[in-house]
Amino acid sequence: MTLLILAVNACLINNVVLSQFLGICSFLGVSKKSDTAKGMGAALTFVLTLSSFVCGVLYNVLLVPLHLEYLKTIVFIVIVAALVQFVEMFTKKYAKNLYEALGIYLPLITTNCAVLGVALLNVQNGYGILTGTVYGFATALGYWIAIQLLSYIREKMIYNDVPKSFQGFPIVMVTAALMSIAFFGFSALK
Amino acid sequence: MKLKKNTPVERLWNGIFTENPAFVLVLGTCPALATTTSATNAIGMGLSTTVILSLSNLLISLLRKVIPDRMRMPAYIVIIASFVTMVDFLMEGFVPSLYASLGIYIPLIVVNCIIMGRAEAYAGKNQPLASFFDGLGMGLGFTLAIFLIGSFREILGAGTWFGRQIMPAGYVPINIFVLAPGAFLVYGFLIAGMNKLKIGAGRKPKEEWDPTVKMCGECMNCMKMGMCGKKPESCEEVKKAGETS
Numbered sequence: 106m107t108l109l110i111l112a113v114n115a116c117l118i119n120n121v122v123l124s125q126f127l128g129i130c131s132f133l134g135v136s137k138k139s140d141t142a143k144g145m146g147a148a149l150t151f152v153l154t155l156s157s158f159v160c161g162v163l164y165n166v167l168l169v170p171l172h173l174e175y176l177k178t179i180v181f182i183v184i185v186a187a188l189v190q191f192v193e194m195f196t197k198k199y200a201k202n203l204y205e206a207l208g209i210y211l212p213l214i215t216t217n218c219a220v221l222g223v224a225l226l227n228v229q230n231g232y233g234i235l236t237g238t239v240y241g242f243a244t245a246l247g248y249w250i251a252i253q254l255l256s257y258i259r260e261k262m263i264y265n266d267v268p269k270s271f272q273g274f275p276i277v278m279v280t281a282a283l284m285s286i287a288f289f290g291f292s293a294l295k
Numbered sequence: 296m297k298l299k300k301n302t303p304v305e306r307l308w309n310g311i312f313t314e315n316p317a318f319v320l321v322l323g324t325c326p327a328l329a330t331t332t333s334a335t336n337a338i339g340m341g342l343s344t345t346v347i348l349s350l351s352n353l354l355i356s357l358l359r360k361v362i363p364d365r366m367r368m369p370a371y372i373v374i375i376a377s378f379v380t381m382v383d384f385l386m387e388g389f390v391p392s393l394y395a396s397l398g399i400y401i402p403l404i405v406v407n408c409i410i411m412g413r414a415e416a417y418a419g420k421n422q423p424l425a426s427f428f429d430g431l432g433m434g435l436g437f438t439l440a441i442f443l444i445g446s447f448r449e450i451l452g453a454g455t456w457f458g459r460q461i462m463p464a465g466y467v468p469i470n471i472f473v474l475a476p477g478a479f480l481v482y483g484f485l486i487a488g489m490n491k492l493k494i495g496a497g498r499k500p501k502e503e504w505d506p507t508v509k510m511c512g513e514c515m516n517c518m519k520m521g522m523c524g525k526k527p528e529s530c531e532e533v534k535k536a537g538e539t540s
Binding site for chain 1: 321325368369376380398399403405406471475477478480482483486487491
């Protein structure tokens with residue numbers, strides 16, 4: 106039950122993009138079409154769940170007993186980068202369909218701060234391995250919801266007459282601001 | 296303004312104005328939105344990024360002939376992460392209140408695209424001194440930009456600036472500017488304002504970045520991930536790869 110509350114909290118109330126500003130680069134960059142948003146969302150969900158599990162295991166099993174907690178930033182970023190490479194190689198070889206669907210989004214994930222951010226938040230909030238993995242999965246789901254919604258709005262926005270100086274990046278920012286206000290409504294769930 | 300290329304002054308000018316990372320290249324959006332709730336936070340974040348950026352640029356440039364080409368990404372990541380860890384501890388020790396308000400965004404400087412982008416685009420190919428000033432210029436440009444965002448948000452959202460009351464007593468603070476939506480709004484409007492100035496001056500505003508369209512095979516292996524904003528056909532690295540293959 107606590108896990109469910111944690112998941113709803115990470116997914117909707119404290120949405121990773123709209124209230125914590127993690128993973129903004131890809132949120133703005135890959136949300137032009139709903140298909141690409143779907144691919145990015147799925148790829149991030151996959152990698153983030155896996156990486157929060159692996160980072161959790163390594164932190165609790167290796168770093169804490171050895172009193173090397175201060176190395177966590179370096180260790181986590183190297184793990185994330187290696188993991189993304191590994192997932193890419195693995196899917197290329199054994200899951201061709203998955204690779205074709207998610208492959209081009211994988212390199213974008215290494216520099217996605219949501220992945221490192223969740224690993225660090227798990228440590229900061231003192232989550233164990235299971236809680237941390239659930240938190241990672243829920244966060245990624247929240248990212249997926251946000252990017253998918255934004256992509257639908259942007260697909261409709263093509264037909265709108267946007268002022269010249271607002272075209273492109275600024276209007277997407279204003280859209281994100283309105284979405285962020287809408288997501289405030291979820292705080293009533295608390 | 297014409298300046299001799301790769302001199303310290305030219306690098307500073309380039310970082311602060313010509314290629315301002317936050318407003319012109321639109322890189323490092325996460326910290327630009329997350330840590331600009333007040334002018335003080337923005338300056339703190341900007342300066343720590345500047346320190347890390349110039350030091351990592353310097354070290355990467357010094358090591359550019361030692362690091363094998365294939366291993367450069369992991370090497371850069373480790374170098375940057377080490378500097379970030381150092382700054383993280385220094386801030387925790389000396390400015391605990393700022394450290395508390397910036398939270399996990401300090402360790403997250405590791406994945407700030409500006410730092411990796413500069414390492415890849417500049418420091419890995421140029422002299423140490425020029426690279427150091429490139430980092431310094433980019434960092435200061437970033438600081439200036441997020442200081443602007445932070446000032447707007449703090450003045451409109453709380454009526455204060457650097458914690459001091461500056462709006463008249465009857466001013467009712469517009470709370471939303473300190474909250475998450477305000478960050479998106481202020482950033483969007485500032486870039487729209489810059490576009491307006493550019494259109495007025497007869498230049499084209501920055502084209503939208505869409506990695507799935509503009510990224511070619513080569514950009515996938517490039518740490519800038521297509522965020523350099525160049526079209527594949529104008530990217531030097533792509534041309535080079537085309538010549539060799």
